[in-house]
Amino acid sequence: MNWLIHDYREDDLASVVHLIDSTAELGQESVFSLAECIGALTSRQPAVVAISGGVPIGAALATVSGTRAWVMRIAIVPGLRGQGLASALLKELERRLVGAGVRTIAYVLPEEELLGEGLHNAGYDRRPAVAYFEKSPARGTTRGRLEELGGRLLDNDLWAAVAGMEQEKHLIEARVVRPLAEPERAARHGVLPPRAITLFGPPGTGKTTFARAIASRLGWPFVELLPSRLADEGNLAAALRAAFAGIAELERVLVFIDEVEEIAAERGSAERPGMHGVTNELLKLIPGFREGEERLLVCATNSIRSLDPAFLRPGRFDYLLPIGTPDAVAREAIWSRFTVTRTDVDVRRLVEASELFTPADMEHVARTAAQAAFERDRSGGENGSVGATTEDYLAALALAKPTVTQGMLEDFRADITRHARI
Numbered sequence: 277m278n279w280l281i282h283d284y285r286e287d288d289l290a291s292v293v294h295l296i297d298s299t300a301e302l303g304q305e306s307v308f309s310l311a312e313c314i315g316a317l318t319s320r321q322p323a324v325v326a327i328s329g330g331v332p333i334g335a336a337l338a339t340v341s342g343t344r345a346w347v348m349r350i351a352i353v354p355g356l357r358g359q360g361l362a363s364a365l366l367k368e369l370e371r372r373l374v375g376a377g378v379r380t381i382a383y384v385l386p387e388e389e390l391l392g393e394g395l396h397n398a399g400y401d402r403r404p405a406v407a408y409f410e411k412s413p414a415r416g417t418t419r420g421r422l423e424e425l426g427g428r429l430l431d432n433d434l435w436a437a438v439a440g441m442e443q444e445k446h447l448i449e450a451r452v453v454r455p456l457a458e459p460e461r462a463a464r465h466g467v468l469p470p471r472a473i474t475l476f477g478p479p480g481t482g483k484t485t486f487a488r489a490i491a492s493r494l495g496w497p498f499v500e501l502l503p504s505r506l507a508d509e510g511n512l513a514a515a516l517r518a519a520f521a522g523i524a525e526l527e528r529v530l531v532f533i534d535e536v537e538e539i540a541a542e543r544g545s546a547e548r549p550g551m552h553g554v555t556n557e558l559l560k561l562i563p564g565f566r567e568g569e570e571r572l573l574v575c576a577t578n579s580i581r582s583l584d585p586a587f588l589r590p591g592r593f594d595y596l597l598p599i600g601t602p603d604a605v606a607r608e609a610i611w612s613r614f615t616v617t618r619t620d621v622d623v624r625r626l627v628e629a630s631e632l633f634t635p636a637d638m639e640h641v642a643r644t645a646a647q648a649a650f651e652r653d654r655s656g657g658e659n660g661s662v663g664a665t666t667e668d669y670l671a672a673l674a675l676a677k678p679t680v681t682q683g684m685l686e687d688f689r690a691d692i693t694r695h696a697r698i
């Protein structure tokens with residue numbers, strides 16, 4: 277049996293209502309009434325519909341309340357039960373819910389069993405009891421495993437917290453986030469969701485920030501593999517293998533390896549003798565990792581040119597995305613975040629004075645400026661004024677040196693030409 281599962285659309289309403297209504301007596305009843313289901317559908321709560329031969333054959337709908345979702349109903353055309361459609365619908369629904377920031381999914385089903393007569397005698401009305409199934413999709417039965425790997429769910433607002441960087445955000449959203457969040461829709465167009473990407477660019481431009489933001493955006497747990505910590509276990513190659521074996525047991529995960537040049541430098545390079553075996557191990561582990569669904573490996577590096585070319589080839593890494601210093605528009609967004617409590621700060625002048633500054637440099641400048649305002653306040657100057665002024669920022673900017681030099685910028689441009697895959 278072949279089916280396609282798509283997001284619920286308004287014109288599905290009649291057929292979904294019919295499905296729910298006509299299956300209610302067939303052991304597919306729910307603790308949610310038909311009216312509640314219709315209410316959820318019309319208020320655009322998450323729902324998916326399975327179609328076969330142009331005809332709706334099943335639907336699953338949920339209602340979301342904060343970080344918890346309740347599955348309201350899974351309705352399937354009677355003759356088609358027992359063919360895996362229910363779990364396919366549930367899986368698709370779950371994907372939508374995870375993407376919407378849901379952490380716990382509950383499914384309440386009517387239970388056949390009768391309540392004890394004693395309760396009845398005590399004046400209780402008999403109500404159908406419930407069997408209560410619950411799952412934390414990010415942790416599932418693998419919660420302990422996630423903790424062992426040092427992984428965790430991040431707050432769900434990190435993507436929005438990345439200021440400016442619209443070009444990079446747009447690219448990552450289109451290439452990475454959407455195909456992973458909507459694999460069915462992507463597959464219909466022949467788009468394969470990425471399984472591994474590398475972010476490259478000068479220090480402090482936001483590579484780590486982006487990796488965390490992607491995990492947050494997808495609602496997937498974030499596991500960072502730290503080569504230095506893995507190396508503590510003695511044999512780095514074996515530790516990597518063990519870590520990937522643990523990762524394979526997670527239902528969905530974003531794995532982050534920062535400073536990947538530490539373990540995937542060009543083999544035979546004089547800089548890192550003895551890392552040959554580790555690089556080979558990582559090369560061997562990536563194909564297995566790529567076979568899983570709902571997983572993404574994100575590597576970050578300041579030095580893409582020193583990476584082993586075999587490591588980066590297509591088939592291992594889907595995209596090699598440059599993350600550069602913020603342009604004027606992005607700097608304006610970042611400065612506006614820092615100066616949000618003082619609308620009189622002349623952000624335009626800060627933007628002009630901070631060419632080549634990375635977000636990390638800007639953060640440092642903001643801290644220096646705030647410190648100046650704090651010290652002025654303590655020494656009794658400028659009564660009533662709170663926070664750094666335009667002059668504080670400009671003074672801090674004059675003292676600070678951008679991390680990225682003209683030479684580094686030229687190297688980065690050359691790296692983009694040679695290595696970027698977007």
Ligand SMILES: Nc1ncnc2c1ncn2[C@@H]1O[C@H](COP(=O)(O)OP(=O)(O)OP(=O)(O)O)[C@@H](O)[C@H]1O
Nearest residue numbers: 438439441478479480481482483484485610635636
């Ligand atoms: N778009 C942004 N908006 C606001 N702050 C940002 C942004 N990008 C990065 N930052 C801040 O700048 C600092 C450096 O960012 P991050 O650690 O992500 O850079 P990185 O590229 O990973 O650096 P490195 O190459 O040194 O590892 C962090 O404190 C982060 O919070």
Ligand SMILES: [Mg+2]
Nearest residue numbers: 483484534576
């Ligand atoms: Mg980093």
